Amino acid sequence: MANEILHIGSVDIEVTFKAIKNLHLSVHPPDGRVTISSPDFYDLEKIKIYAATKLAWIKKEQAKIRSQEREESKLMITQESHQFLGKRYLLKVIEANTPKLVLKHNSIELYTLPEATLEQKQRTLYNWYKKELEAKIGNLIFDYAKLMNISDLNFGMRKMKTKWGSCNIEKRMLWFNIELAKKPINCIEYIVVHEMVHLLERNHNKNFIILMDKFLPNWRVQKKILNELPL
Numbered sequence: 001m002a003n004e005i006l007h008i009g010s011v012d013i014e015v016t017f018k019a020i021k022n023l024h025l026s027v028h029p030p031d032g033r034v035t036i037s038s039p040d041f042y043d044l045e046k047i048k049i050y051a052a053t054k055l056a057w058i059k060k061e062q063a064k065i066r067s068q069e070r071e072e073s074k075l076m077i078t079q080e081s082h083q084f085l086g087k088r089y090l091l092k093v094i095e096a097n098t099p100k101l102v103l104k105h106n107s108i109e110l111y112t113l114p115e116a117t118l119e120q121k122q123r124t125l126y127n128w129y130k131k132e133l134e135a136k137i138g139n140l141i142f143d144y145a146k147l148m149n150i151s152d153l154n155f156g157m158r159k160m161k162t163k164w165g166s167c168n169i170e171k172r173m174l175w176f177n178i179e180l181a182k183k184p185i186n187c188i189e190y191i192v193v194h195e196m197v198h199l200l201e202r203n204h205n206k207n208f209i210i211l212m213d214k215f216l217p218n219w220r221v222q223k224k225i226l227n228e229l230p231l
């Protein structure tokens with residue numbers, strides 16, 4: 001077993017040679033460390049070429065992992081920064097008898113019971129995110145359903161680990177990641193249109209692209225922004 005470090009772009013990759021049959025690429029929490037396990041008969045040049053083709057994916061995974069870590073480490077305290085619709089707000093925690101959340105110009109006022117736990121504060125914020133996102137997505141679906149001539153569909157919000165949205169074509173049910181509430185409205189719109197287009201075209205094929213271009217001509221830009229944003 002030998003170890004090598006590959007430098008590809010700005011990414012360092014630890015390569016371990018083992019008695020295995022296929023290359024295995026992984027990006028690890030919490031800091032986005034990248035490893036490749038390689039069959040011991042491969043040479044480094046071959047691995048380098050493979051890694052280079054995966055660079056965009058690696059960076060995307062790293063961004064995802066790093067954002068999850070940051071999210072989990074939120075303390076829900078005054079002056080902490082939180083995102084809503086692509087804008088940064090400072091949290092202001094205020095003790096009160098009834099938990100609620102009020103959005104101000106530059107701040108989010110979080111009213112909590114004096115004895116509220118971190119989880120309870122997070123839940124208040126997430127319930128609010130969910131409600132706000134539901135309203136935004138509801139409006140988008142209403143508009144696009146008319147444009148696309150789609151009827152009979154349902155949607156819901158939930159926590160998702162790896163996806164922004166999903167579509168159950170048989171049940172005509174769209175699901176959206178609550179984390180989208182933190183993203184710019186144009187990015188939310190891209191995900192809504194993407195999932196709705198699945199009701200017209202199941203696969204990510206040429207027809208899917210044609211439909212995306214038709215209903216949301218700038219979707220590529222929004223997709224790029226969404227994937228590059230520090231989440």
Ligand SMILES: [Zn+2]
Pocket residue numbers: 194198204
């Ligand atoms: Zn899709």
